[in-house]
Amino acid sequence: MESRELAYFVAVAEELNFGRAAERLGMAQPPLSRAIQQLERRLGVRLLTRTSRRVELTPAGEVLLAEGRTALTALAAAEERARRAADPKLVLALKPGGDAGLLEKILARCAAEEIAVEPRFCAIGEQEGLLRGGEADVALLHLPYDEPADLATEVLLVDREIVLMPSTHRLADRTELSRADLDGEEVFEWTDECPAVGGPIRDTGQVGTLVALGQFVAVMPESFAEYVPPNLAAVPLTDGNTSTVVLAWPAESRSRELARFVRVAAGVTAPAAT
Amino acid sequence: MESRELAYFVAVAEELNFGRAAERLGMAQPPLSRAIQQLERRLGVRLLTRTSRRVELTPAGEVLLAEGRTALTALAAAEERARRAADPKLVLALKPGGDAGLLEKILARCAAEEIAVEPRFCAIGEQEGLLRGGEADVALLHLPYDEPADLATEVLLVDREIVLMPSTHRLADRTELSRADLDGEEVFEWTDECPAVGGPIRDTGQVGTLVALGQFVAVMPESFAEYVPPNLAAVPLTDGNTSTVVLAWPAESRSRELARFVRVAAGVTAPAAT
């Protein structure tokens, strides 16, 4: 199967409309229709049921959509990694403010060890996609918020949780809180969708802004407290989950540079050994 | 990147010779040369260093070879799974004799539950490849011999190890053995390469034959003892590893049929509940 055909199919399967899919692909509708027909003929399976009114996926189509997406990202990843293999620079994906104050130290140590590292900031929860897409070599994740499905990981540090709220909040003066104290509050759990703004939260700054606006209070790892602006208050949560900051990378990665980086970066939080 | 281009590159990278690669691909050499050049131009990276005498991989080429292989199998898997999604039959990969006597019971129970299962026998260690290639839905593996990297697994049973030897062997009358007793013997560990026949062992029958010939004694899970022919003897190993028979399937699999199958098959070895 040609990857082009598969990309066409994925577009149609996602849009469930040949016209829109063709537009998205930057082509006319008739050749797209033909390409899909040809694909179905080659596979010997009907992928879509078309009425003149609507397009639906057959079971085989559902399967091809799911598997096809991963195959296409694998393809893009191969391309991207090959392109980036030319220079030894490692790309480290992290969310803004998501470095738990470690980034500076990590970069300093890497500079000393002559490991070229380029931090790449991305939206919350996007790190894994960057790894899979080959756009990043290694990422900083926060367990259990991020789910590092089949990634290899190395723990950097373990954090308590804090509650972020406006400094004018009724609980802002407390020295610590428990979950029970948050009863009746609108609580944002850091990876939730955010109904108030109608879209996913993509950025720590966004969280801070929304907390300041009184939309909700946010539960997040303590290490974020370093970035708390003066109009917000951070109070430790006594019975919160612990949050773990880990390095994560594709388990099948065998790069020597990456191995060196992980060793050096993990050393940043290790007990000092002179 | 087109999958065709990538397949071309993988062929060249594996052969390290444009002529042979072209032959393998069923095409002439010049268009292949051009395709690779074009790929290099598009990626902006040199993938191969060509002297007029030999072709070598650059670091970027190494990366693209590794990543490209997995991308191509992902593509083939998508195609194969979509094709097979048309009928609900589940393909169960196992090595001949590798079912620990469970296959009959599993198939019987599945028939009763109206789950269509088709066993597919393959060479030793090939189960994982079949799963990745989309040619099988679920496999029987023997831990720790098979390494189910990123597969989901369900334990069926735990086995001791036995030593398989000719019935005329000096140790054949023993009721049990320890590792130390095997000192001085040529021992085959079930997944080793087999220098005596110059290739990998692909079949349990092959192992039996070679043991009968006195090439070596073989250490393998006890459940294989059911198939021991009369000219061979099987003696339990007291300090052997335990071998675990597991069901394995791609972790990302979300098929309802597969879930039912795993439940039913796992029930075969569960303590009877009336």
Place this chain on the structure above:
DNA sequence: CGGACCGATACTCTGCCGGTATGGAAAGCC
């Protein structure tokens, strides 16, 4: 130095891919 090997280049051709125009079925509307 001549031949073998092997990849690159030059040139030609064909088939596929994509474009435009149009058909035709189903649903909505007055």
Place this chain on the structure above:
DNA sequence: GGCTTTCCATACCGGCAGAGTATCGGTCCG
């Protein structure tokens, strides 16, 4: 019920990418 809208399929056509043949040019070897 006919008109319009929507949306996928078919008919037809043109251009270019990809494949083939012939040949060149560099390198190793005897």
